[in-house]
Amino acid sequence: MVTMMENKTNVDSEMRLCPYLKKPPTDQCYCVKLDSGSVNGMLYYCGRNFHECEIYKSCSCTRDLK
Numbered sequence: 001m002v003t004m005m006e007n008k009t010n011v012d013s014e015m016r017l018c019p020y021l022k023k024p025p026t027d028q029c030y031c032v033k034l035d036s037g038s039v040n041g042m043l044y045y046c047g048r049n050f051h052e053c054e055i056y057k058s059c060s061c062t063r064d065l066k
């Protein structure tokens with residue numbers, strides 16, 4: 001049985017990472033480039049702020065997430 005607190009924790013942890021992290025849609029992803037200019041972008045966007053990422057927003061491969 002999953003308690004309400006455990007369920008909330010699971011949902012929170014899933015919401016913090018970009019769903020594309022496991023399979024980045026483009027070589028332009030911050031987490032793929034990982035050069036000095038991308039590290040801050042990765043830390044900011046690829047975590048909980050992925051909804052703000054222009055790559056995420058423009059990605060046409062949302063079908064892969066379903």
Ligand code: SF4
Pocket residue numbers: 018019020021024025028029030031042045046047049050053054055056059
């Ligand atoms: S947040 Fe943006 S850069 Fe990071 S993996 Fe997702 S789509 Fe790529």
